[in-house]
Amino acid sequence: MATTTRTVEVALGTAGVDSDGRAVRTPMTVTENGQVTTLEPPAMGIAPELEGEHLLINIGPQHPATHGVLRLVLELDGETVVRCIPHIGYLHCGFEKIGEYRQYNQVIPWTDREDYLNSIGNNVAFSIGAERLFGVEVPPRCTVLRVIAMELSRIISHLVWLGTTCIDLGAFTPFLWSFQERENVYNLLESWVGARLTTTATRVGGMAADIPDGWTDQLRNFIRTFPKTVDECDRMLTKNGIWVGRTTALGVMSADEAINYGLSGPMLRASGVAYDVRKDFPYLDYETYDFDVPVGSNGDVYDRYLVRVEELRQSTRILEQALNRLPGGPVNSEDHRVILPPKNRAMSDMESMIHHFKQVMEGPRPPIGEVYVPVESPKGEKGYYFVSDGTAKPVRWRIRPPSYVNLSAISKMVEGHLLSDVIAINASIDIVMGEIDR
């Protein structure tokens, strides 16, 4: 197992933590008159009759710390994990199969339910891919609104990650703070598209709705207050002895290993690889925004935490720039192959009505071809791969799920760690089972 050295200046002396931030376990017992007695730590080594006996334990699929219906079968030697065999598929719904029986716009609601912490980001990712397949360009206002949508969903997803990971490791307060802020983002989304979780906010060639009046002021208000919450969580955790002790040197992946295992997103960047789809294969004009890509140096759970917290700040920066440049104009493309005619014309003009009818009943038909457009989702590189044979329904609709590939490295990451650290490592992957099982 790779070892890392790091120096974290721990803010307060914390009981049970040594000067390096590692947990010190001292068995304690209470005597009859209420006095606490410290015992000598037990001698190292295992009792001979227990040596070599491995225990098989099962975590999940119904376990709160597995963040969904993940099931891990662990082979333990004492408390040390010898082998981990993950079982997935409990949430498999056949999204890709269903997508082959639906028109392109009808698939968009399925993308909500796949990575459900990032639903509006998935909508945008789907639309970008489908538009490239159709050869449609969207107006500038739509592009900027989509950037806002993607960054808001990144904030939601990272906040849920922060809150639930804190719960897993025994900290309750940051959970409340982050879910409070997440509520604010959901309120913004609700006033924009009418739904909180299952947004279905985009269409091929545009958006379902433009933002309402006064929405930008609400978003500016959020951008002003949100960094305070990030700072609070930062102060609470980054130099906290317990947090540092429970996250450092766990689940270490070196840069080469992380690339070879196909990790992406904060998992890959924590290992010191500055790969961000927004920078390296840009979409939605991300190359014109000024933001930084945080990179870790040790590739452990603590680095993944630092990277995600910094990404929250960078997302806020992008949101601010997007708001400042938000142009006027239409949100939908004028390409009649994919966009419905205006309702008043469809009701009064025969040609438009026929067009509307054929568009809804038969659906727009892309040319023969295939497209894979990756985007930087909060979990990593997410891409939709479309193959079209010229009909209104895709021949193949493939989701490249980032947390599926990230989770496949868990067997390697937990090997040799303690059982309680499995929970921390699993939390650091930021899995969403809806996306893994699809």
Place this chain on the structure above:
Amino acid sequence: MTIPFSPVLPGSASPGAAPPATPRNLPQKGGEPNPSAAAIAAKFPALFVRSEVIWGDTNVYVHPHGVTEVVRWLHDDPAERYDYLSDVTAVEFRDFEQPLEVVWHLRSLPYRRFLRLKASLDKREPLVVDSVWPIYKGADWLERECYDMFGITFTGHPDLRRILMWETYREGYPLRKDFPLRGRFSRAEQLRQALSITTEGRYSMEELSVAQAFEDLPEDMRRRLAGGERTGE
């Protein structure tokens, strides 16, 4: 002691290249091909079938028996350095005569390149292709999913078993075009099978054999396990 730290920077192998930008107004066919396509054609004339550019991405078709060789070269060659495997998947077309395609999405982080490698498998013959797991560890679950959904066997994969469907699933391969949307069996039969599965069926044979549990297994299960079977039931 601190370990000297230098981040891996994508695009570092081609410092003079123009900064990447959002692609606009891409043509459906044609356009600038990925230079690796010509390099594969020159290096492996016997394995190379054809290449094309669709919506800005380069597709390279190779013979199925030469996939490992081409991918290993792409991974190792200092002028290519395709170090990142994005995806392994397959495509089956609605036309039965059209062959099934296995698709590898490869990415070169140092050169910022993207290549789609394809191999066509005739559906009348066994669907077998080499695994790229020895080159990319990330291919493990991707190939297992491909096997689970399409029934393609990846030779050389260390642990090729179903991943999203359960191991005793008997209805076939869900993403094949001859698989009906609602499944092959009736709801009653699906329910009967789901309820009849035993606790042991939830574990693989390999897991059940851990530690002392092997001694407690039924005789036939121990025999099957010794014979190399992996599935409980």
